[in-house]
Amino acid sequence: MVLQAYKFRIYPSRKQKDRLLASFDLCCSIYNILLSRALEAYEKDGTNLCGKAEMCRVIREVKEENPEFSEVYSQVLQNCADRLAKAFNNFFGRVKRKKRGEHINAGYPRFKKRVRSITYPQSGFGIDGNKLKVSRIGRIPVVLHREMEGRIKTLTIKRVPSGEWFAILSCEVPTEVREHPNREKEIGIDVGISSFATLSDGTMVENPRFLIKAEKRLKRAQRRLSRKKKGSKNRRKARHKVAVLHEKVGNQRSDFLHKTARICADNYGFIAVEELNVKGLVRNRRLSKAISDAGWSEFLHLLSCKAERAGGTIVKVRPNNTSQTCSACGRELKEHIPLSNRVFRCPSCGYEEDRDVNAAKNVLERAREKVPWGTRESTPSEIRPPPLEQNQRRAVSVNKEL
Numbered sequence: 388m389v390l391q392a393y394k395f396r397i398y399p400s401r402k403q404k405d406r407l408l409a410s411f412d413l414c415c416s417i418y419n420i421l422l423s424r425a426l427e428a429y430e431k432d433g434t435n436l437c438g439k440a441e442m443c444r445v446i447r448e449v450k451e452e453n454p455e456f457s458e459v460y461s462q463v464l465q466n467c468a469d470r471l472a473k474a475f476n477n478f479f480g481r482v483k484r485k486k487r488g489e490h491i492n493a494g495y496p497r498f499k500k501r502v503r504s505i506t507y508p509q510s511g512f513g514i515d516g517n518k519l520k521v522s523r524i525g526r527i528p529v530v531l532h533r534e535m536e537g538r539i540k541t542l543t544i545k546r547v548p549s550g551e552w553f554a555i556l557s558c559e560v561p562t563e564v565r566e567h568p569n570r571e572k573e574i575g576i577d578v579g580i581s582s583f584a585t586l587s588d589g590t591m592v593e594n595p596r597f598l599i600k601a602e603k604r605l606k607r608a609q610r611r612l613s614r615k616k617k618g619s620k621n622r623r624k625a626r627h628k629v630a631v632l633h634e635k636v637g638n639q640r641s642d643f644l645h646k647t648a649r650i651c652a653d654n655y656g657f658i659a660v661e662e663l664n665v666k667g668l669v670r671n672r673r674l675s676k677a678i679s680d681a682g683w684s685e686f687l688h689l690l691s692c693k694a695e696r697a698g699g700t701i702v703k704v705r706p707n708n709t710s711q712t713c714s715a716c717g718r719e720l721k722e723h724i725p726l727s728n729r730v731f732r733c734p735s736c737g738y739e740e741d742r743d744v745n746a747a748k749n750v751l752e753r754a755r756e757k758v759p760w761g762t763r764e765s766t767p768s769e770i771r772p773p774p775l776e777q778n779q780r781r782a783v784s785v786n787k788e789l
């Protein structure tokens with residue numbers, strides 16, 4: 388079973404919006420009450436007192452004293468407890484990592500100023516034609532712009548900063564083993580600065596122009612906002628404008644990433660990408676820039692999901708020196724090639740290729756070594772081949788030169 392989320396635009400009426408926002412506020416309050424109880428317990432005897440049963444007891448108590456909490460569907464309130472439990476789990480995870488010597492801030496869960504969404508974890512909602520029936524809220528018009536697969540499990544209703552409302556339905560879809568229609572087609576992908584990505588077959592995926600323009604507009608709006616006086620009406624207006632632009636850029640980017648990932652996942656049964664390791668990111672400025680600028684990690688996530696569902700294989704390889712290695716003979720150059728140098732030239736075999744295409748070919752080659760053709764099956768995501776001896780082919784070719 389995999390969870391698949393569907394996001395639909397909803398158009399609540401004025402009254403429904405009021406009810407939703409009231410629910411948001413009450414959920415925020417209950418979250419903070421639960422957190423303060425947990426804090427007390429933690430300070431008293433240093434234990435984690437936020438078990439599910441304990442939290443449900445607190446919720447019942449609060450409800451008895453404050454009848455307004457009964458306006459919220461009870462499972463929605465319980466979901467606030469689940470969110471807090473999750474926050475605590477993350478916190479304890481960070482504490483553990485810190486004890487192991489990682490330089491991170493454990494950061495205790497914080498009180499919330501506002502809640503931006505509520506979740507119906509099991510029941511209390513349904514779809515009736517083009518209406519979303521939600522318990523305690525009403526029948527909200529919804530635009531079901533795509534067909535859903537599987538069984539609906541949860542509903543989350545969310546308001547984004549620009550003021551638009553969305554319903555996110557998560558469905559359980561049975562996993563089926565599929566044969567990828569282009570199983571034998573292979574591709575390597577390299578991240579770039581100048582272009583979004585480069586494929587080993589020579590295709591350049593550019594950052595779309597509209598995105599670059601929209602980002603410029605956003606930066607301008609942010610500058611304008613910073614000049615407005617604090618607490619003024621103009622500042623509020625400018626902030627709204629930034630929020631709207633921010634969302635627009637986010638939507639356009641997400642659309643671009645989804646479509647690019649879809650094309651790769653459908654056309655290639657075997658996809659090689661560079662592995663992202665956080666430590667490497669700090670050292671490798673080229674990659675870190677690409678990630679912050681181009682949403683590479685989000686792209687990778689989308690690509691893995693889509694490739695796996697299509698029955699394809701996605702292989703992550705170590706990213707070091709992909710642009711300094713000759714994809715024809717395997718020689719690794721010692722010196723770093725300046726970014727201005729667009730063409731890779733191999734001093735050993737004389738091979739010439741676009742710098743990024745050469746890197747993408749190396750990514751593919753490393754993936755082929757990691758997962759040889761014979762070990763590929765139709766349930767590719769589960770393939771975990773034994774680690775190969777590093778660079779057998781390369782070691783040979785280097786020896787020859789010596």
Ligand SMILES: [Zn+2]
Binds near residue numbers: 713716733735737738
């Ligand atoms: Zn060469």
